Amino acid sequence: MAKINRIVIPLYPDFDILDVCGPLAMFSSVAGATSITPVLAAAEPGLMKSLQGVELQADLALPTLSGTDATWVPGGFGSGFNEQISASSETLAWLKREGPKAGYICSVCTGAILLAAAGLLDGYTATTHWQFQQSLTLFSGVRLASGYPRYWIDRNRITGGGISSGLDASLAVIAAISSSTDAMHAQLLNQYAPDPPYNAGSPLTAPPDILASFFQQFGEGAATLEQVVAAYLSGGRNQA
Numbered sequence: 001m002a003k004i005n006r007i008v009i010p011l012y013p014d015f016d017i018l019d020v021c022g023p024l025a026m027f028s029s030v031a032g033a034t035s036i037t038p039v040l041a042a043a044e045p046g047l048m049k050s051l052q053g054v055e056l057q058a059d060l061a062l063p064t065l066s067g068t069d070a071t072w073v074p075g076g077f078g079s080g081f082n083e084q085i086s087a088s089s090e091t092l093a094w095l096k097r098e099g100p101k102a103g104y105i106c107s108v109c110t111g112a113i114l115l116a117a118a119g120l121l122d123g124y125t126a127t128t129h130w131q132f133q134q135s136l137t138l139f140s141g142v143r144l145a146s147g148y149p150r151y152w153i154d155r156n157r158i159t160g161g162g163i164s165s166g167l168d169a170s171l172a173v174i175a176a177i178s179s180s181t182d183a184m185h186a187q188l189l190n191q192y193a194p195d196p197p198y199n200a201g202s203p204l205t206a207p208p209d210i211l212a213s214f215f216q217q218f219g220e221g222a223a224t225l226e227q228v229v230a231a232y233l234s235g236g237r238n239q240a
Helices: 017-029 090-101 111-117 130-137 165-177 180-189 208-235
Strands: 006-010 037-042 046-049 055-058 070-073 104-107 151-154 157-160
Touching (some): 017 180, 070 165, 104 111, 104 165, 130 208, 157 165
Parallel strands (some): 006 037
Antiparallel strands (some): 151 157
């Protein structure tokens, strides 16, 4: 396989800021000492607003990029993200065109839904945010990793679970395309030694009342995404 150097991170409206900035910090930590070069791109160059309202500058246009060494697809939520799962999405069209050529294909959170919609997870085992696993199972060619893993590696596909797990997955990406030594350097530089004050980061460990209140507040989003994916699979998958 050709030497890996460029990791393209596609931005689109309503991407999750941590899905991008956490892994970008990890990748950038070793950029000077390795062949890894992370770049932000979008359908058109310019500022792109995240789900949290923070804007990031995408310097490159996705349609101009070819022969990508690796892709890191962030997740998102809401209308901006849902619009990416459609025949009119330039992001999805680019993933369909360039994804099969990439050395590594990676995602975090609902980014796996975009990879699946592009056909890039057919025949692979993958994971995503625990709340949206049902949406991923709608793609018949994708095998869902059991449980709620922080990340999953299947050959050259590396998929992360929900949001913060992108930090774990990005270290796995660095190890895969460079070395475990470089991954540990990135971990040390970023002082990534998580020690959360609560053990509620998974539906397996969250207290029942917390889990119940979570679904009351956010459960509708998972159902909406399932509807978007089902509509795409029923009519638009092969049109992008």
